[in-house]
Amino acid sequence: HEVKSLFPNFTKHKTLIVFPAANTKSRWWNYKKYAQTIQAVSPLFDKMFLMGGPNAADYAKQIEQAANEPKLVNMVNQTALTELMAFIGEASVLLCPDTSAMHFSMLTATNTVVLSNGNNWQRFANYQPYVQSKFKIVFPSYFKPEPNKVKLNYSGAEIQAIIVSQVVEAIKDCVSN
Numbered sequence: 001h002e003v004k005s006l007f008p009n010f011t012k013h014k015t016l017i018v019f020p021a022a023n024t025k026s027r028w029w030n031y032k033k034y035a036q037t038i039q040a041v042s043p044l045f046d047k048m049f050l051m052g053g054p055n056a057a058d059y060a061k062q063i064e065q066a067a068n069e070p071k072l073v074n075m076v077n078q079t080a081l082t083e084l085m086a087f088i089g090e091a092s093v094l095l096c097p098d099t100s101a102m103h104f105s106m107l108t109a110t111n112t113v114v115l116s117n118g119n120n121w122q123r124f125a126n127y128q129p130y131v132q133s134k135f136k137i138v139f140p141s142y143f144k145p146e147p148n149k150v151k152l153n154y155s156g157a158e159i160q161a162i163i164v165s166q167v168v169e170a171i172k173d174c175v176s177n
């Protein structure tokens with residue numbers, strides 16, 4: 001099997017898109033961890049954008065203030081869905097939880113790092129073996145994906161078990177050739 005990107009011809013720039021929020025807050029990584037990650041990977045990018053809908057506006061402000069990074073532009077609640085796809089398509093890396101932005105990255109052949117608690121990973125986020133772009137799922141260290149076992153229960157503590165260094169290494173791997 002192979003998942004083919006429908007829109008692979010975007011010109012990629014040295015840009016990181018951070019789409020921090022998911023539809024449930026139990027999948028929101030701590031804003032301080034996003035800020036630390038942004039600070040750590042800043043030298044790899046020319047620009048970094050926070051993106052998302054109105055549910056993430058206050059959260060994004062916390063990330064922006066904690067990161068205190070001049071390359072970071074907060075665009076949360078300032079773009080339409082079609083514009084989000086263009087931003088993701090032109091980025092070299094997307095960082096997000098298991099959410100719609102991840103699917104846009106697959107459509108646009110954008111390297112992606114997904115933060116996941118492991119819930120339904122094989123249903124929604126099992127792109128890694130099937131795409132040509134780099135796709136990294138970062139799970140809590142204790143979660144071991146089993147293809148034939150569906151994890152249905154989760155808590156907000158699980159996403160918080162992901163440590164910054166795991167995410168930084170995944171992003172660095174997505175940037176390297």
